[in-house]
Amino acid sequence: MALMPKRVKHRKVQRGRIKGNATRGNKVVFGDYGLQSLEPGWLKAQTIEAGRIAATQYIRGEGKLYIRVFPHRSITSTPLETRMGKGKGEPEYWVATIRPGTILYELGGVSEQQAKICFARLAHKMPFKVRMVKRRAM
């Protein structure tokens, strides 16, 4: 099932702009390999879940998959064939705001070759360009 917050301060938020690169969440911290975004965008909760399923089906309990992003932002939409006006639409789905450089998923306890294949499967689900990165020594 897709992720969403338990409690929020506001049900609806303004769209905003994604500017600059990631300054936080851009290092591999928990596992040995990570999937890093190279473009900005919104990552839907359903897409995060689709990625998780694609990865866990491949690793089959061998390693550990870490999800590093969480969908905090609600996206609203108005129903089809609705007349203009009558205010902002209702929340439809939840997204995570992704800046270039953000680590989306991490893998631990698997070989580099396995991680490469797993992330290649996962990358097909992503709506932007991604690449595999390794944990840094320094």
Add this chain to the structure above:
Amino acid sequence: MSDVIEVKKRDETGTLRMRRLRSSGRVPAVVYGQGKDSVSVSIATRDVEKMIRSGRHIVELGGDVTEDALVKEVQWDAFGSHVLHLDFARIDAGQSVEVALTVELRGVAPGTRSGGVVKHMLHELIVKCPANKMPEQLEVNINELELDQVITAGEIALPDAAELLVDGSEIVVTCVTPSAETETDEDGGVSGMAEPEVIGRKADDDDGDDS
């Protein structure tokens, strides 16, 4: 402390000049410590990459500045692919320094043949050690790690005169039975719920408007 890293003194400072320096194939750095004046230097990018790959924390500087130095900080770009700046702290050969050493696992745990998964919990350990005896990394042999066994920080072999600065009972690596994937997530989120609770809104209030 084997290879000497050639450094050149630099007088230029500032974002634009440093950007030009980086595009010319050099990385800005600074050398400081031991009550002496700090010196701005630059290093060839290929030397920096070599140093990072080797994982050495103690380096010998040559060229315009000849000192032994500890790599205190490495600044990376947002993608973690290029080094932007380096900090070197002057040290004496016998001086004790605190360094976060990488923990590398060696071998194959027999527990994995019984269906277990090796879980690497601590990737770095903070160690105080004389500079001339500083290892590049800490190697942990997991050839005898059975299912449900752990290796703690205190069990890792350290060089002579080295002191562990983290709790010795902290688990570094363990071999556990993989847990079955559950539908709910562990990150504090909820799944399948219609809509999240809005903070500060009363239960009988329909759409959160003040009217």
